[in-house]
Amino acid sequence: MAFAAFATTTGPGEELQRRRSPIALLLLLPGILYLALFFLTPLVSLVLTSLQVPSATGEPGVYDPAFKWENYVTVINDYLPHILRSFGYALIATVLALAFSYPLAYFIGVKARPWPLLQSLMLVLVIAPFFISFLLRTLAWKQLLSDESFVITTLKALSVMPPDAHFTGTPVAVIFGLTYNFIPFMTLPLYTTLERLDVRYLEAGSDLYASPLQVFRKVTIPLSMPGIVAGTLLTFIPAAGDYVNASRSFLGGSDTQMIGNVIEANFLVLENYPAAAALSIILMSVILVIVTIYIRRAGTEELL
Amino acid sequence: MKFSLGKWLLPVYAVLALTFLMIPIIYTFIFSFNDSLKSNITWRGFTLDKWLNVCKVQGGAVCEAFGNSLIIGAVATVAATVMGTMIAIAIVRYKFKFRSATSLLLFLPMATPEVVLGAGLAAQFLSVGVPKDMTTIILAHTMFCISFVVVTVKARVASLDPALEEAGRDLYGSPSQVFMRITFPLLLPGILAAALLSFALSFDDFIITNFNSGSVTTFPKYIYISASRGIPAEANVIASAVFLIALVVVVTTQVSAAARAKRLAKLG
Numbered sequence: 001m002a003f004a005a006f007a008t009t010t011g012p013g014e015e016l017q018r019r020r021s022p023i024a025l026l027l028l029l030p031g032i033l034y035l036a037l038f039f040l041t042p043l044v045s046l047v048l049t050s051l052q053v054p055s056a057t058g059e060p061g062v063y064d065p066a067f068k069w070e071n072y073v074t075v076i077n078d079y080l081p082h083i084l085r086s087f088g089y090a091l092i093a094t095v096l097a098l099a100f101s102y103p104l105a106y107f108i109g110v111k112a113r114p115w116p117l118l119q120s121l122m123l124v125l126v127i128a129p130f131f132i133s134f135l136l137r138t139l140a141w142k143q144l145l146s147d148e149s150f151v152i153t154t155l156k157a158l159s160v161m162p163p164d165a166h167f168t169g170t171p172v173a174v175i176f177g178l179t180y181n182f183i184p185f186m187t188l189p190l191y192t193t194l195e196r197l198d199v200r201y202l203e204a205g206s207d208l209y210a211s212p213l214q215v216f217r218k219v220t221i222p223l224s225m226p227g228i229v230a231g232t233l234l235t236f237i238p239a240a241g242d243y244v245n246a247s248r249s250f251l252g253g254s255d256t257q258m259i260g261n262v263i264e265a266n267f268l269v270l271e272n273y274p275a276a277a278a279l280s281i282i283l284m285s286v287i288l289v290i291v292t293i294y295i296r297r298a299g300t301e302e303l304l
Numbered sequence: 305m306k307f308s309l310g311k312w313l314l315p316v317y318a319v320l321a322l323t324f325l326m327i328p329i330i331y332t333f334i335f336s337f338n339d340s341l342k343s344n345i346t347w348r349g350f351t352l353d354k355w356l357n358v359c360k361v362q363g364g365a366v367c368e369a370f371g372n373s374l375i376i377g378a379v380a381t382v383a384a385t386v387m388g389t390m391i392a393i394a395i396v397r398y399k400f401k402f403r404s405a406t407s408l409l410l411f412l413p414m415a416t417p418e419v420v421l422g423a424g425l426a427a428q429f430l431s432v433g434v435p436k437d438m439t440t441i442i443l444a445h446t447m448f449c450i451s452f453v454v455v456t457v458k459a460r461v462a463s464l465d466p467a468l469e470e471a472g473r474d475l476y477g478s479p480s481q482v483f484m485r486i487t488f489p490l491l492l493p494g495i496l497a498a499a500l501l502s503f504a505l506s507f508d509d510f511i512i513t514n515f516n517s518g519s520v521t522t523f524p525k526y527i528y529i530s531a532s533r534g535i536p537a538e539a540n541v542i543a544s545a546v547f548l549i550a551l552v553v554v555v556t557t558q559v560s561a562a563a564r565a566k567r568l569a570k571l572g
Contacts, residue, residue, distance in 0.1 A: 036409075105443070125326065130508070130550075
């Protein structure tokens with residue numbers, strides 16, 4: 001699964017058995033060429049497109065090759081709130097998903113160890129949302145939390161929410177949707193590291209008179225760091241680029257539009273390809289910088 | 305006695321958390337039985353009609369989108385699984401130059417937001433002048449599935465004892481015989497897991513598809529387009545049916561894996 005990507009380690013002695021052979025090249029060639037053609041060159045196309053200028057003929061949706069770096073300045077001026085909002089929403093959703101998932105993953109991976117069947121049943125429930133359409137899940141929340149819904153009318157009757165307030169269409173709803181949709185990406189890698197956690201370390205901690213909280217902070221958390229790093233990345237990256245939750249027909253409103261929404265609108269509706277491409281390059285660069293710094297700071301370089 | 309509260313807190317939380325995760329799934333399932341008209345928002349009574357006549361609504365638009373998703377998922381899965389498995393074998397078993405560059409090339413697609421992958425491919429198809437249709441969707445899906453296949457199969461290849469293949473060669477098995485009779489059957493569970501993952505990723509993908517589909521509609525794209533004017537209950541029927549099938553597949557593989565582990569443990 002996706003999370004395994006961040007948690008692969010080379011087994012001892014594996015290196016010794018590797019042979020040099022022309023077969024290796026034959027095995028690698030199709031897949032590597034494919035990725036070069038459909039992953040790397042599109043990134044180059046994006047950079048080239050981001051520097052284009054409107055066609056001299058003035059035809060809409062047609063652009064001439066150029067090196068207009070000011071395109072980047074223009075999109076940052078136009079869309080800075082969207083860019084900041086994307087990373088802000090993604091950050092909050094990641095923290096919320098971590099807070100939600102850690103106790104759950106801890107229970108499945110550590111406390112439920114004596115009952116393997118219960119463990120696998122609970123894991124199936126964690127990944128169950130993957131089996132139903134991402135968009136329908138989000139729309140289900142939209143209906144369940146609409147102004148006329150039971151939850152919202154009850155909250156209003158109890159004066160928890162002001163009578164004229166809405167849930168859908170607000171930043172809270174978008175962050176809620178992002179959190180819900182990426183929880184499995186957080187829980188699974190946390191589970192894989194916590195499942196291998198040696199509980200004798202925890203016992204050693206309490207034998208040395210550490211309080212349960214100290215054991216958690218000084219032993220459990222550091223030992224589960226690989227899972228925390230993998231889970232937060234697997235949540236943050238797709239959340240920052242998502243545009244379904246923030247879309248107006250889903251949980252968002254006009255003031256919740258994220259960078260994904262403006263990339264989609266510029267590319268598919270306005271046919272402003274240079275703007276969409278420049279925004280994509282900005283999104284990808286910021287994410288790569290954040291990921292690199294984060295992995296270095298967390299001391300988990302070996303995960304790559 | 306001090307720990308009695310702590311003892312119950314975590315299990316109760318786990319049950320509540322899992323229930324929370326199930327809410328939209330249960331909602332979607334229940335509303336597949338709604339006797340709804342055009343849109344499926346308010347409950348109008350129970351009916352089996354939508355399950356029995358899934359393809360009748362909107363001239364079969366839902367089923368056509370679903371069929372497209374199945375075709376795209378199947379072709380992309382086969383292509384990605386073949387190429388990904390080959391790479392996984394090469395990475396674990398062979399020495400080659402540019403090893404870290406290869407790992408980076410496999411890691412990057414998983415660390416790139418889907419909207420960037422989608423826009424990048426669309427920009428490339430645009431500049432080359434390729435019209436968007438089923439083929440461009442399949443090309444896009446194959447691309448993002450390869451890395452996930454490599455990761456899944458790699459773990460299986462790493463756990464495979466090379467002595468088994470050596471034994472095959474010692475017994476005068478030709479390289480193709482050794483591969484077909486020993487390597488491939490032992491890798492099969494990993495390859496199947498990778499294929500299932502690819503299919504699931506492809507089937508539920510919307511963001512990359514939206515950029516590279518032109519006028520072709522897949523099941524997620526159908527939902528996105530219909531979201532503003534109301535989604536017919538038939539879409540819930542298809543999503544619920546897919547959910548139930550996936551659940552059966554996963555539970556069966558889990559149970560059979562557990563049974564296998566038990567048998568092996570008994571053998572000692």
